[in-house]
Amino acid sequence: MRGPRPATAAAACVLAAALLAGGCAPMGRQTTDGGLQPARPAAGDGETGGDAGQGAAETDGGLLSAADRLLLVQLRQAALWEIPVGRAAARRGSQETTRTNLGQIATRHIRFDEVNRQMAAKLNVPLPNRPTATQQSWMSEITGKSGTDYDKTVVARTRTAQGQLYTRAAEVRASTRNTVMRKYAQQVQTFLNGQLKRLENTGFVTVDTLPDPPAVTGAPPPGSPNQRRSPAPAATSVLPGG
Template sequence: MRFRQRRRVFIVCGIAALSSLIACVPYSPAPSSGASDISTVPAIVDVDKTASPLPEAEPGLEPETGTWQTEWGPLTETDRKLITGVRLASLWEMPMAQDAVQRASNPKVREISKEIAQQHHTLDKQVRDVAAKLKVKLPVTPTDEQQDWMSDISGRSGSAYDATYVKWLRLAHGKVFALIGTVRGSTQNTLVRRFSEQANAAVLNHQRLLESTGLTTPESFPTPSN
């Protein structure tokens, strides 16, 4: 009888001891099938796919003709001429403005050139976005005429550099200004119309900045037509 009681006590004590050991072991659940580990490292944000290089026109490539149908309305040759024209303007005016920030002798020219360069950076992003949506190929180099202007400016120094820089940039802005007005008043493409308004605001501001230098002498204006 006593033996049975002792045996029962041993069994109860053994079970209690085993339960205590199990309770003290840390719980580590096995991951469920297919579950990914949790990380405290911030997730990497996807880059903007529109920032990738766009299809660009080969130098000397003939412009595409005709009118295209797009989800924003018909896209005419004149519409595309504005898009490529604004792109061409940035291709030479932006680097020349950056150059003038360093080389101009007139403090006012250096000041306005910094603003022009920054605005062309924004304008070039806008034109690339529009071109991507409308599948318009963009030029990759300035025209021969624009490269001649760049060479004329770069080949000068001092006050001659300042005056030549202001002259050619102002003349170029005047040329694209006329095209902007034509497209703004005629395009049936809502995306192009909105872009023409953005371009108009930028070009008008650049004209005012260039004229604020006081270097827009009669030599800076084109010869009046008869």
């Protein structure tokens, strides 16, 4: 395998800007049995994953937490399995929408992997060079499908994985103490949102392929379907002093 190409920080910024500007062209009750398993290796399989090392470390931009490092690792692992899967789907998909959108997902992953590797080098985070055991099992499962089942499975597996990664990026964006990582996590969210949109554009993301909503407390009960309520008044109209 060829090692990472040397690149300057300016090149990374150009790559990120181009990607985020759009220059590149489940699972809960999942019908394809996509369990909500985190993208991390099984114990003893020799991959870099888990919490990427316990504790915070001082680096560019301030303290970098284990959660910060794990986001970089999981972005790398996502690229390692979704690039070959996307490339294969661009050829094997039974529907044109699957072929087009999964091909774009692979291309965007290739470009963002360059950005992610440069960020990992900047923050001194080691990255793995192979997918996790779970991700490899997904790849084998997808390869064994054909026709519409192939399309449904590749979209469902990828959509679940991207959704989990999007949640992690949001957590890092909200909690990181590192200013470099905070800005990067926001770029990651934009990148992943584009990936999710492409998967949803295939038409194979349905109610049955989405994970269960998170459990929450304090939410209001649903309104009566037979009673139309007027919109709430403007917040300023109910605050003291208007």
